[in-house]
Amino acid sequence: MKLNSTQTAQFAAEGYLLLRNVLADSDLDPIIAEYEQHIDRRAKELLTEGKIDEIHADAPFNRRLALICRQCDEIYSNLDIMHFRGRASFEFLHNDRLLSIVEGLVGSEITCSPVQHTRAKLPEGLTPNSGDPHIAPWHQDAGAYYEEADPHFVLTVWLPLSAATPENGCMQIIPQVHHQGLQRHWIERGLVTMGVSDEESREEGLTVPMDKGDLLLMHKGVPHRSTLNLTDTVRWSMDLRYQQTGTPSGRPYYPDFVVRSRSNPNSVLKDYDQWCRLWIEALEGNTTGKSRAARWEVIP
């Protein structure tokens, strides 16, 4: 699917575009299967180690992780995309259906930003202390990048792998204000956040429930947040970012790579092992650029 002019105009005016049912199960199921295999293997190990007494083999994807974490939360670490590094996740970053949509906003020379996550958002209270609960206070994604990315367009693509609902902490956004530019942010409890009053959030905020197959495209100036997961299921999602090749990602110490190029098709990174190596090197302390002063004030 390609975006039509009504859709690109809507994105320009609103700062976001919600596309229903544009990805097929065949696009997403390989990613889910890879996570399911990992969870199954880890659950069996924990059972053998006597750390859990039930592996919940028949539980659905959006429940099993929570049922296991209630017994032992060790399995929760390293699920994010750059730690898990599944082959199906890597291949999905190049997905044709996805990139044809992205191309409508980014153009035909497309780089995949390293600012990307696979989030298994657990029921409230279940996330281990060392883990990310995937709750995001109000922020613009522009606030999460270094200054060098400020002049450039970066597209956020948010998609659920299981239903995202108001109860399990789906996305909430404030449309139509992205043109006002980057607002002041600060860093609180390690998270980049901006000021949005309760009133503004109530009156202007839009809650965006989504199903597997839906895509939310966001301009980096759109304020958004997600709150606690108050259900007993897991909100599995991915958020990816794409931009024109040659523009800085705003995370210089992590690897970006070309996923589509009409002018130089050979520049596309198709080598899964190379992608893994790039992430391993970056995560193992190649911190070039990371030593720069934090962009925003850190509130203790």
Ligand SMILES: O=C(O)CCC(=O)C(=O)O
């Ligand atoms: O997935 C979430 O809950 C928050 C994600 C987010 O802030 C983003 O995708 O930019």
Ligand SMILES: [Fe+2]
């Ligand atoms: Fe965000």
